[in-house]
Amino acid sequence: MRALVINSWLKAPSDLKVEDIPVPTAKDSELLVRVDSAGVNFFDILMITGKYQLKPPFPFTPGAEFSGTVVKASSDKRFKVGDRVFGSNVTGAYAEYIAVPSIYCFPIPRNLSFEQAAGIFITYPTSYAGLVLRAKVQRGDWVLVHAAAGGVGIAAVQIAKALGARVIAATGSKDKFDVCRQQGADHCVSYNDSDWTGQVLKLTGGKGADVVYDPVGKVNESLKCVAWNGRIVVVGFAAGTIEKVATNRILLKNVAVTGINWNGYVHNEPEKILEAWNALFKLVEDGLLRPVVFQPIFHGLDQVKDALKAVARRETYGKAVVKVSESPTSKL
Ligand SMILES: NC(=O)c1ccc[n+]([C@@H]2O[C@H](COP(=O)([O-])OP(=O)(O)OC[C@H]3O[C@@H](n4cnc5c(N)ncnc54)[C@H](OP(=O)(O)O)[C@@H]3O)[C@@H](O)[C@H]2O)c1
Known part of the structure; x- marks a missing residue:
């Protein structure tokens, strides 16, 4: 062969x-x-x-x-x-x-x-576990997805919409806005704009994002536009740097910063793997994930x-x- x-x-x-x-x-x-x-x-x-x-x-x-x-x-x-x-x-x-x-x-x-x-196989369960098992996204939540046009990002946009959330897609290039909108994003911002966190605050009426899904390494910046009781999910470091975060900024807004290591479920909580896939297959069957x-x-x-x-x-x-x-x- x-x-x-x-x-x-x-x-x-x-x-x-x-x-x-x-x-x-x-x-x-x-x-x-x-x-x-x-x-x-x-x-x-x-x-x-x-x-x-x-x-x-x-x-x-x-x-x-x-x-x-x-x-x-x-x-x-x-x-x-x-x-x-x-x-x-x-x-x-x-x-x-x-x-x-x-x-x-x-x-x-x-x-x-x-x-x-x-x-x-990798992207959808990672984003499902990040949003559902870790961040516990609720209907009506504002969910900010970084690298929203990427593999895990686009899956997160679709899953968050399927859960009834309002989605802000963040990308590096504005050329990627169309694909994010086609997949259900309500709003798009570019994290290459210097005032992107201000744009997120404005879009959310000053409240900030309830959930931030971060495969890039944007935790520090996202703390500026996360809501009170917000949840930030650390997914990856596509930008190439592992951030150091001043923990006082986590305290100030009652924020929970959480990680998702999908592969880690194999040894730690294998029962969650089928749970995630069964939920995903149902969403696919219902035409909510494409x-x-x-x-x-x-x-x-x-x-x-x-x-x-x-x-x-x-x-x-x-x-x-x-x-x-x-x-x-x-x-x-
Ligand atoms: N925790 C887990 O279990 C898990 C599972 C799967 C993947 N991941 C991680 O999640 C991250 C994204 O994975 P993916 O499959 O979605 O990758 P991908 O499809 O290649 O998307 C990555 C995106 O990151 C953005 N990005 C921002 N800064 C970047 C930079 N300096 N260099 C390259 N890309 C940059 C780019 O979008 P823009 O051009 O819009 O900025 C790029 O398209 C990776 O770090 C991966 O290791 C983690």
């Missing part, structure tokens, strides 16, 4: 190469899935350049999110050959086939395409490098997806 293969740490995505390697052998507990589409993540770049906390032994195939069709079932009777599934593994998605533990797979909801399903795929879709494994570069340059919105199945297919 064709797959990206990492034999030594790369300098940059442009060094990625497609090779012919054997189709992986699935263990009893694993599904063998013919990959249709792969979701693209910034951390793939860290992984291929040896800068990620996890360093798989060489050779390995990068890629953490996929959708596709089961071609060999496992001991897990929930799945049979021909089922459409999506899932995630630490590595292996940038390939024509992936062998993956069935516990890391879900059936694709019938109203989602392969392309949409390829990029939801995963956004960046256009144009990237075609073929040779374009993974272009997809990664676009993500690194902040040019994408929603999820960048690579349609893998259009590469010439190997026979099993």
Whole structure:
């Protein structure tokens, strides 16, 4: 089969190469899935350049999110050959086939395409857990979402709207306002404007945001426009800096600053994982969540490098997806 293969740490995505390697052998507990589409993540770049906390032994195939069709079932009777599934593994998605533990797979909801399903495994439950389990968003709350056009951001906009919140989308570039509005944002601000916190205060009638969802590293600035009893959810550090926060400013407005580590639920509260997914599947079924795929879709494994570069340059919105199945297919 064709797959990206990492034999030594790369300098940059442009060094990625497609090779012919054997189709992986699935263990009893694993599904063998013919990959249709792969979701693209910034951390793939860290992984291929040896800068990620996890360093798989060489050779390995990068890629953490996929959708596709089961071609060999496992001991897990929930799945049979021909089922459409999506899932995630630490590595292996940038390939024509992936062998993956069935516990890391879900059936694709019938109203989602392969392309949409390829990029939801990480973003949607992260944003659901951040907004519902951590910030306890209530109907009518003002929710300020940073990097609102990004992967977790756009999911947060949709989920907050589905929960009945009023959403302010914050992005770096005003070019991303349209996509945020299309996904339900009531208002948009750019955190590159020097007075953006003043704009949030004005939009909320002086009250401030009840909930701030922050994948960027905007806690200090957001404290200027958070409401009394506000909740700030620390999701990530896309801007590259881990902030230090003066705790007196948390005290002054009765603010709760909380973290979300979705992956941490696997070992700490595994029961919450299904709870989150069941709630998400219901929202998808009801048509309230529509995963956004960046256009144009990237075609073929040779374009993974272009997809990664676009993500690194902040040019994408929603999820960048690579349609893998259009590469010439190997026979099993
Ligand atoms: N805690 C968890 O469990 C969890 C789970 C998933 C992801 N995350 C984290 O959440 C963050 C966002 O993930 P994502 O999948 O949404 O990524 P993404 O789709 O690549 O979006 C990231 C966005 O961050 C914004 N950004 C602001 N400053 C930036 C900078 N200096 N460099 C690059 N981007 C910058 C950009 O939007 P603008 O151009 O609009 O500024 C960019 O599009 C990442 O840090 C990721 O590690 C955390």
